[in-house]
Amino acid sequence: MATNRWLATGNFFSSYREEQRIFFTALDRSALLAAVCLLALWPLLVTIDSKFMLVIDTILVAVVAVLGLNLVTGFAGLISIGHAAFVGIGAYTVASFARLLGENHVVLTHAWPLLILLGGLVGAAFGALVGLPAMRLKHLYLAIATLSFQMIFQWVINFMDFFNQGQTIAIGRVAWPGGTVTRGQHYLFWYYIILTVIVVLAFAVRNLLRTRYGRCLIAVRDNDRAADAMGMHPGLTKVYAFALAGFFAGVAGGLQAYLYRGVGIESFTLHHSINYLAMAIVGGLGTLHGAFWGPAAIKALDLLVESFSSWVGEILTISGNLATAFKPLSFGLVIVLFLMFEPRGVANWWRIARSYVKQWPFRY
Amino acid sequence: MTQLLVSEVTLTFGGLNALTQVDMTIAPGIITSVIGPNGAGKTSLLNCISGFYHPTSGTIAYGDHDLTQAPPHRVSTVGIARAFQNLELFRGLSVLDNLLLARHRHLDYSLWHAVVFLGKASQREAENRHYVEKVIDFMELEPYRKSIVGNLSYGVQKRVEMARALTLAPQLLLLDEPMAGMNIEEKEDIVRFILDLKKEWSVTIVLVEHDLGVVMDISDAVYVLDFGQVIGAGSPAEIAVNRKVIDAYIGEE
Numbered sequence: 001m002a003t004n005r006w007l008a009t010g011n012f013f014s015s016y017r018e019e020q021r022i023f024f025t026a027l028d029r030s031a032l033l034a035a036v037c038l039l040a041l042w043p044l045l046v047t048i049d050s051k052f053m054l055v056i057d058t059i060l061v062a063v064v065a066v067l068g069l070n071l072v073t074g075f076a077g078l079i080s081i082g083h084a085a086f087v088g089i090g091a092y093t094v095a096s097f098a099r100l101l102g103e104n105h106v107v108l109t110h111a112w113p114l115l116i117l118l119g120g121l122v123g124a125a126f127g128a129l130v131g132l133p134a135m136r137l138k139h140l141y142l143a144i145a146t147l148s149f150q151m152i153f154q155w156v157i158n159f160m161d162f163f164n165q166g167q168t169i170a171i172g173r174v175a176w177p178g179g180t181v182t183r184g185q186h187y188l189f190w191y192y193i194i195l196t197v198i199v200v201l202a203f204a205v206r207n208l209l210r211t212r213y214g215r216c217l218i219a220v221r222d223n224d225r226a227a228d229a230m231g232m233h234p235g236l237t238k239v240y241a242f243a244l245a246g247f248f249a250g251v252a253g254g255l256q257a258y259l260y261r262g263v264g265i266e267s268f269t270l271h272h273s274i275n276y277l278a279m280a281i282v283g284g285l286g287t288l289h290g291a292f293w294g295p296a297a298i299k300a301l302d303l304l305v306e307s308f309s310s311w312v313g314e315i316l317t318i319s320g321n322l323a324t325a326f327k328p329l330s331f332g333l334v335i336v337l338f339l340m341f342e343p344r345g346v347a348n349w350w351r352i353a354r355s356y357v358k359q360w361p362f363r364y
Numbered sequence: 365m366t367q368l369l370v371s372e373v374t375l376t377f378g379g380l381n382a383l384t385q386v387d388m389t390i391a392p393g394i395i396t397s398v399i400g401p402n403g404a405g406k407t408s409l410l411n412c413i414s415g416f417y418h419p420t421s422g423t424i425a426y427g428d429h430d431l432t433q434a435p436p437h438r439v440s441t442v443g444i445a446r447a448f449q450n451l452e453l454f455r456g457l458s459v460l461d462n463l464l465l466a467r468h469r470h471l472d473y474s475l476w477h478a479v480v481f482l483g484k485a486s487q488r489e490a491e492n493r494h495y496v497e498k499v500i501d502f503m504e505l506e507p508y509r510k511s512i513v514g515n516l517s518y519g520v521q522k523r524v525e526m527a528r529a530l531t532l533a534p535q536l537l538l539l540d541e542p543m544a545g546m547n548i549e550e551k552e553d554i555v556r557f558i559l560d561l562k563k564e565w566s567v568t569i570v571l572v573e574h575d576l577g578v579v580m581d582i583s584d585a586v587y588v589l590d591f592g593q594v595i596g597a598g599s600p601a602e603i604a605v606n607r608k609v610i611d612a613y614i615g616e617e
Contacts, residue, residue, distance in 0.1 A: 016489075016493040207478060210481065212467070212468050212473075226452040226454065229416075229439075230437075231440040231441055231466075231469035231532065
């Protein structure tokens with residue numbers, strides 16, 4: 001039967017292989033391809049100042065981290081309040097090389113892809129370690145266990161001479177086949193690197209979710225008693241979930257270390273952990289693209305509040321920084337509002353908009 | 365011949381004896397029912413077999429495997445599947461996903477294959493899907509394939525529960541009150557499924573059920589529990605005239 005490859009009106013699969021496809025129509029695939037191309041090309045078309053590029057880069061690093069957090073909290077249902085600590089593990093893995101070898105050693109400047117990967121692996125190892133209490137603890141108690149890891153991490157870094165007691169450890173400029181990345185190229189270079197990492201990791205997650213390694217996460221979230229009866233070790237599955245999240249966080253940490261060209265404890269505090277959690281919630285827990293919406297939305301909110309407060313400051317002629325007052329307020333308000341009115345996050349709006357466009361002009 | 369051997373199993377919770385010296389042999393390929401009044405220990409016995417409880421004393425053996433202290437995920441690996449009395453489905457997932465999940469132990473590709481999703485993982489998942497479709501076909505769940513389980517009616521959810529246990533491809537299936545709370549028509553369906561399972565899939569079935577009519581009609585062997593003790597065992601005909609059983613459970617007209 002001839003079917004329209006671009007617009008599907010129903011299910012015309014003739015094999016189970018076809019049903020596994022990520023993109024059901026050629027339109028879906030092209031749309032994503034176009035979006036990725038657009039993301040890759042726009043910096044070449046417009047001139048951007050580096051401050052704006054840094055914001056974009058920061059969002060993208062957060063996307064990597066939230067992808068991981070979404071796996072453990074969204075899909076496996078284990079609340080992790082220590083995610084920034086895992087990001088920190090990745091960053092400090094890179095930083096430890098800088099401390100040992102010097103910030104401009106060839107390992108740091110040339111083998112940076114390996115170091116970022118290593119950051120991920122160390123993150124995964126710590127994730128598994130922190131996940132061990134999940135064998136016994138559940139729900140709130142497990143969340144507190146992850147919180148304690150956050151505290152231990154901060155404390156250890158603050159008191160270790162090797163890590164400069166939490167003060168910034170500088171990381172050198174990296175080299176790539178085209179030479180050393182200069183000051184002007186820095187943010188653009190990392191934009192492309194992080195974008196590549198995101199595309200690779202997002203496809204990895206998408207693939208994972210259609211196999212037993214993804215399904216077991218959802219199984220322990222929904223009903224770990226039944227998961228047990230279905231032949232999954234619930235405890236080990238949870239440890240594995242934490243290891244996965246640790247890997248993503250570690251990679252994000254490695255990227256962040258290179259992006260900021262320095263590692264300091266102030267980027268990996270409890271505040272950041274909560275921020276990641278907020279991004280995951282606002283984006284939409286348990287959805288893949290929620291990991292993209294969340295960081296973008298929270299960051300956009302930050303910028304919005306900043307410009308709003310400077311505007312208010314001008315009108316009311318108030319001395320002092322209004323943004324510091326408005327930021328926590330708006331942040332808390334947004335989380336509460338999302339939890340109350342849209343617990344499925346921005347991802348749900350996307351789903352609604354998508355199905356509306358798909359079915360137009362029909363209602364359903 | 366014995367497929368499952370439960371010998372002298374005692375299960376105590378503090379001072380309460382849930383099961384006392386329970387002996388049970390289950391022969392392959394037949395339907396064995398466990399009946400008894402509420403609180404007699406039927407579900408506790410199933411919990412012991414499927415690994416959610418571990419007997420205080422006594423042993424449970426399945427072929428060469430000693431299952432006395434085995435956790436549930438190991439019990440399911442040797443070929444015993446269980447359908448729960450109170451629905452324990454993955455409520456937020458579709459029927460299809462619920463069943464795909466149950467094939468966890470049959471999928472042997474590595475994490476790396478899963479991430480790349482080319483070759484082995486993709487092929488195994490297609491086979492997995494094919495097997496699941498066979499179960500869907502058998503349990504007549506076609507209309508609900510893509511429905512979210514939590515939204516389905518109770519009777520259908522019960523059927524999904526049974527289908528999910530079946531998807532594990534067990535040799536021994538433990539059914540805990542599969543007909544509880546169903547109307548006569550749904551009961552007839554389930555009975556038909558159970559009989560077909562025995563005949564076509566040659567699965568051994570252990571059935572816990574309150575509907576005596578059903579039990580007496582379809583069982584090959586019956587065990588009667590009361591206060592955690594076996595008070596009668598034998599064919600349905602023998603049970604029907606067993607004095608102790610009549611006094612404890614069946615009653616007289």
